[in-house]
Amino acid sequence: MSSPDEDRSPGPEQDVGWSALMAAAQGGDRAAYRRLLTEITPYLRALARRSLHRPADAEDAVQDVLLTLHSIRQTYDPARPFQPWLVAIARRRIVDRIRIQIRTTGRETAIDPFQETFAAPETNEGGFEADSIALRRAIAALPPGQRQAVELLKLKDMSLKEASAASGASVPALKVAMHRALKALKGALGPK
Amino acid sequence: MTETGHTRTEELITQLVADIRPVRPLRPPMLRALAWLAIAVLVIAAVVAAIGIRPDFMDEMGETHYQLEWAGAMLTGILAAVAAFHVSLPDRPRAWALLPLPGLALWLFSIGYGCMTDWVRHGPEGFALGVSFFCFRSILLISLPLSVALLAMLRLAGPVRPVATIACGMLAASALSACAVDMFHGDEATLMVLIWHGGAVALLVGLGTLFNRRLFGLFAPRPA
Numbered sequence A: 001m002s003s004p005d006e007d008r009s010p011g012p013e014q015d016v017g018w019s020a021l022m023a024a025a026q027g028g029d030r031a032a033y034r035r036l037l038t039e040i041t042p043y044l045r046a047l048a049r050r051s052l053h054r055p056a057d058a059e060d061a062v063q064d065v066l067l068t069l070h071s072i073r074q075t076y077d078p079a080r081p082f083q084p085w086l087v088a089i090a091r092r093r094i095v096d097r098i099r100i101q102i103r104t105t106g107r108e109t110a111i112d113p114f115q116e117t118f119a120a121p122e123t124n125e126g127g128f129e130a131d132s133i134a135l136r137r138a139i140a141a142l143p144p145g146q147r148q149a150v151e152l153l154k155l156k157d158m159s160l161k162e163a164s165a166a167s168g169a170s171v172p173a174l175k176v177a178m179h180r181a182l183k184a185l186k187g188a189l190g191p192k
Numbered sequence B: 001m002t003e004t005g006h007t008r009t010e011e012l013i014t015q016l017v018a019d020i021r022p023v024r025p026l027r028p029p030m031l032r033a034l035a036w037l038a039i040a041v042l043v044i045a046a047v048v049a050a051i052g053i054r055p056d057f058m059d060e061m062g063e064t065h066y067q068l069e070w071a072g073a074m075l076t077g078i079l080a081a082v083a084a085f086h087v088s089l090p091d092r093p094r095a096w097a098l099l100p101l102p103g104l105a106l107w108l109f110s111i112g113y114g115c116m117t118d119w120v121r122h123g124p125e126g127f128a129l130g131v132s133f134f135c136f137r138s139i140l141l142i143s144l145p146l147s148v149a150l151l152a153m154l155r156l157a158g159p160v161r162p163v164a165t166i167a168c169g170m171l172a173a174s175a176l177s178a179c180a181v182d183m184f185h186g187d188e189a190t191l192m193v194l195i196w197h198g199g200a201v202a203l204l205v206g207l208g209t210l211f212n213r214r215l216f217g218l219f220a221p222r223p224a
Helices: A012-026 A030-051 A055-071 A083-107 A128-140 A144-155 A160-167 A171-189 B002-019 B029-051 B064-087 B094-098 B101-127 B133-153 B162-184 B190-210 B212-218
Strands: none
Touching: A012 A030, A012 A083, A030 A055, A030 A083, A030 B002, A055 A083, A055 B002, A128 A144, A128 A171, A144 A160, A144 A171, A160 A171, B029 B064, B029 B133, B029 B162, B064 B094, B064 B101, B064 B133, B064 B162, B094 B162, B101 B162, B101 B190, B133 B162, B133 B190, B133 B212, B162 B190, B162 B212, B190 B212
């Protein structure tokens, strides 16, 4: 959709008006200068937005153009059209801003609203929930001793001593049960 | 953000309006180029008067290829100065930067013609290479005041057309300096002229182009 600013290219009458305002501004007329800068700003904004899609960058470019226009205002010859002079300055500042944008985006990484949890791509792939259900089912299908070992040592993250105290099973028995449980889970979930 | 950006732009406009002082529009570029050429003639005349014209300069000038070489350098300098003052203005076409090309073509053609004449006259000995730091250094030294005067006159080109302006400007200063050096230093094989005069011109244009931002920064208009 086009913004209302985009249709603000000046006609010949407006160019003559701007030229007269700029000539008055060169003479130190503040009111004329304010009117000129206020009138050209939407036109500059439209020019900048054709090349710079982020409104903040376009606005920075507009401000750069205004600053340059101010610092070299004596290079404008009131006998010549105003628009080519203005557009030449604007193009230069817009190109500078595009260069800055390219340099900045080269160092930045866009972050999605749904951030990744781990660097490895597999961890962020779809089907995570399905894998979790399958694992829980496989654990539930284990013999009671092995299931208890997995629950205490892996899901509750207990040490062997704590698990031994909690379950009453000896440490070697828990180790064996855990070993067998992993083997069984591997068999149940691994590649068929 | 956009609203904040617009507000900042409005604040900037208020600051710029408060800062405005009357300025006189620049004089037409051709007049300013002529003014710089007048300065260049004065500087070159002073240097040549201090060192003295070499005795064989007028004799040498009777030969076609010296005439062409000198005219080529002179034409390059004048056209490059006119080009620099025009291209420095934002609303003048960039094609002004091509104006010195006919002068450069004549200069290179005359050097090629001179090399051929040297070959016919002296055979392979006419191509003997040597070191001519004197003319190299002289071109650089004469170019210095000319370049400073030019940069001061073209300082407003910095924000918009720095590269084309400085390339033409340095070409103007160095080509006219090469003309000046021809008047007090000679007796060289044309190949040497190509290497040392051409080398000095290329070095100045290259350095000017490379360090255009810094050079214009020395004479930059004051920020608002």
